[in-house]
Amino acid sequence: MSAMTQTPPLPPLNRQFVSHFGEMGSRWGINRTVGQIYALLYLSPRALNAEEISETLEFSRSNVSMGLKELQSWRLVNLRHHPGDRREYFEAPQDVWEIFRRLAEERRRREIEPTQSMLRSALLEEASSDDERHAQQRMQEMYELIEKLMTWFDDVQRLKPETAMQLMGMGAAVTRVLDFKDRLIGGKGKAAKDASSTEPPAGA
Incomplete structure (x- = not known):
């Protein structure tokens, strides 16, 4: 590639995010390379081809190809084609x-x-x-x-x-309601038990 079309280096903040995803990938059961490729595509404002990914992350083309296939199998990347360009471009869902x-x-x-x-x-x-x-x-x-x-x-x-995001945001409120319900039911159960224990035996 000529210097005019050379892929620019990642900004420090982006590189930090990409590096972290690589480290966490192994804990999530995915390859470090796959994690970094996905993080790069997630942050990218446009679809990237395999060559751009390889240059940016300094990975071999074969590793990038295998990583992209893995991400496609998880349906975590979308394939795009540009008019007049035979190369395949990849992007993460927005x-x-x-x-x-x-x-x-x-x-x-x-x-x-x-x-x-x-x-x-x-x-x-x-x-x-x-x-x-x-x-x-x-x-x-x-x-x-x-x-x-x-x-x-x-x-x-x-x-x-x-709607799903609103539901997740209600998590703390729902927990408090359920906790109150448990305490209320538990209190009634305890009161009933205490009352029964103070009743005189039959025939007393």
Whole structure:
């Protein structure tokens, strides 16, 4: 590439963000390179081609190609073509909620659904010992929790982005209401218990 078309270096703030995503990538179960490529595309005001990504991050073209394929498999990047340009350009979805939704859907498909399938199969088997019956009871509890979470997830997925953001913003208020309800019910239960303990025995 000529000096006139050379990709400019990342500003310090952008580089800090990209570096952090690379470090966190391994903790999230993705390659460091993939994390940095995604962070670069997320901050970029325009779609970038593989050569620009390679030059900016100083990665080999093969690593960039593999990283982009991984991001495409997660549906975290969109492919774009420019008129008169045979190269492929990549960009991250602009809507942050859409990014979260796609990531959550893929993690569900790859991680949660196989676990649900395994639990269903295990619960259909006939327990042959007390240990297996106890194990099935524990698995049933896990299965029911996952089912409730997935039902909630499906409900949230159908919401408009602005409605979903409002719902998340209500988290603290909902927690306070539920806490008040628990204390109220707990207080009534305690009062009823205390009252019953002071009643004289029958026939006294």
